[in-house]
Amino acid sequence: MDTSNMSYDHRLTSEHNHISIIENYCHSSSAISNSHNSFVLIPSHSDNNSNLMNSGINHSTSFNQQPISDSxxxxxxxxxxxxxxxxxxxxxxxxxxxxxxxxxxxxxxxxxxxxxxxxxxxxxxxxxxxxxxxxxxxxxxxxxxxxxxxxxxxxxxxxxxxxxxxxxxxxxxxxxxxxxxxxxxxxxxxxxxxxxxxxxxxxxxxxxxxxxxxxxxxxxxxxxxxxxxxxxxxxxxxxxxxxxxxxxxxxxxxxxxxxxxxxxxxxxxxxxxxxxxxxxxxxxxxxxxxxxxxxxxxxxxxxxxxxxxxxxxxxxxxAIQKRNKKQHDKLKQKIKTYSSIKYIDSIWKLKDLKAYQKYKQIKYGHLLEIRRNKLYVYFNNIVQQQQAERILNLISFDANSFSDWCHTSTS
The missing domain is CATH 3.40.50.1110 (SGNH hydrolase)
Structure with a gap:
């Protein structure tokens, strides 16, 4: 067989192997790089071209992990x-x-x-x-x-x-x-x-x-x-x-x-x-x-x-939405159970009602905005509700009581 042809075939095979190795290396580097967002993998400085072109790159090949340099x-x-x-x-x-x-x-x-x-x-x-x-x-x-x-x-x-x-x-x-x-x-x-x-x-x-x-x-x-x-x-x-x-x-x-x-x-x-x-x-x-x-x-x-x-x-x-709905329904039921509604005159404002209940030492969970002259009072438990209702049942939130409260709060 002709020696020149053998040399040519050998060089061609070697080049194909080199290209295959480089493609595998690039593919491997790209995959690793994509799986680590904060780092880019580059060849170690000790890995020269001759090492790269030898028998291929396996998983034990040494790489340097360097942080991305962008600010x-x-x-x-x-x-x-x-x-x-x-x-x-x-x-x-x-x-x-x-x-x-x-x-x-x-x-x-x-x-x-x-x-x-x-x-x-x-x-x-x-x-x-x-x-x-x-x-x-x-x-x-x-x-x-x-x-x-x-x-x-x-x-x-x-x-x-x-x-x-x-x-x-x-x-x-x-x-x-x-x-x-x-x-x-x-x-x-x-x-x-x-x-x-x-x-x-x-x-x-x-x-x-x-x-x-x-x-x-x-x-x-x-x-x-x-x-x-x-x-x-x-x-x-x-x-x-x-x-x-x-x-x-x-x-x-x-x-x-x-x-x-x-x-x-x-x-x-x-x-x-x-x-x-x-x-x-x-x-x-x-x-x-x-x-x-x-x-x-x-x-x-x-x-x-x-x-x-x-x-x-x-x-x-x-599952999260189902859990949230369950918690929400449970909270609504609790609020519905421990709540009280009082009819009030339009002269009463929410800030006055809060100050008045604080003055009367009425403990409650929270108040919502007044709707259609109704005050919705929500309590944390049955004890708070019972204690508050004993006081609230004796109070009429009309214009006269508001006038008395204004006089008391300013004196």
Whole structure:
């Protein structure tokens, strides 16, 4: 046989083997890379071309695992498509930065214990979060963000800016029915137009409303509310920065007390006056990332805590909805059993009724909004109900009793 032909065939066979080895290597690297989101696999520096072209690459071949070099700012810019391009460039305080590798490491740490369906969290916020992505989805969790500029806890003039009304709307109600937690970043617009004690009363009603209508949101970790960070945009009710700051501080103190009584979580952001825009209300663009980093870290921590309960028995979406409905029906039956209805005159307002029952030392679970001159009082147990009804049966909530109460409360 011709020697030149043998040499040619040998070279051709060798080249085919080399190509096959390279294809197998690329396929293997791609598969491994896809299974580890936070890392890219590259050949070790000790693996030269001769080693690669030898007998092939097996599972024991040495690789170096190197973190992805893209910055966290690139990740945020890619996720938050509506943000200005200079939002995360160079002006962000480094001590608040959540590094890209840390975020991915946290995500990977909960992948093994998450259920098939990613946990869904709902973030209802005012304009502070208008640059956040409307939907952030990973293999372990999903965050739905609903920003509404001008949103308050209660707005009697515009229902679209009233949190209490929105919670009962069909669009938000469907989200709350399926989520495992809700976080409210609301309060800045309220503290400029309403006194802190009155806001706390409104917020107390909203917490009761959420737990009454969504039976699966009952634990402390299910509902989170952010404290209000500094605000220097004065209003008619608070014409000076000192009076407005006093109302903000008072609100945050009362919010802490309410969180203990109503058993919900509070989130404190590392936002100071230096982070505010020239309008004294909004946060400067370069510092918006502080909110996002902090919120993502907070939600990931929540997911890790919640995932421990589903580690042994993963639940399907249908099973979760069935469980939530069962809890909701059970809560409704309990409320129906331990409830009382009183007819009242229209002159009585909810805040007056709360103050009056506190004055009479009547213990109850919560009050709902007055409907058609009816006051619905819900109790935690039969003992509370019996004690309260002994007092309430002797009281007539008419105009005369209201006048007497006003005289008593002011004297």
């Amino acid at each position: 966290y700012e690139h990740f945020l810019t890619k996720s938050i498509k509506n943000c200005p391009q200079n939002l995360y460039e160079g002006q962000k305080p480094h001590n608040h930065q959540l590094s890209f590798s840390t975020s991915l490491c946290l995500t990977n740490s909960i992948e093994g214990i998450s259920s098939k369906e990613p946990s869904m969290f709902f973030l209802l916020t005012d304009s502070h979060d208008k640059y956040f992505p409307p939907l952030l989805k990973t293999s372990s969790y999903k965050i739905i963000v609903k920003p509404i500029s001008g949103l308050q806890w209660i707005n009697h003039c515009d229902k679209n800016l009233c949190t209490k009304s929105l919670l009962l709307s069909s669009s938000i109600s469907s989200i709350l029915s399926s989520c495992v937690g809700v976080l409210f970043l609301i309060g800045t617009n309220s503290i400029r137009n309403t006194s802190a004690p009155r806001i706390i009363e409104q917020l107390e009603d909203i917490i009761d409303l959420v737990r009454f209508n969504y039976g699966h949101l009952q634990s402390k970790a299910d509902i989170s509310i952010t404290s209000v960070f500094p605000c220097h945009k004065t209003s008619k009710l608070f014409p000076s920065i000192s009076s407005l700051s006093s109302n903000v501080n008072n609100y945050n103190i009362l919010l802490e007390d309410l969180s203990i009584r109503k058993d919900f979580s509070i989130v404190h952001f590392p936002i100071t006056v230096e982070h505010l825009n020239n309008d004294g209300l909004h946060i400067c663009f370069p510092y918006v990332s502080i909110l996002w980093n902090f919120l993502e870290q907070y939600l990931v921590d929540l997911i890790i805590k919640k995932s421990t309960f589903t580690r042994c028995i993963p639940r399907s979406r249908t």
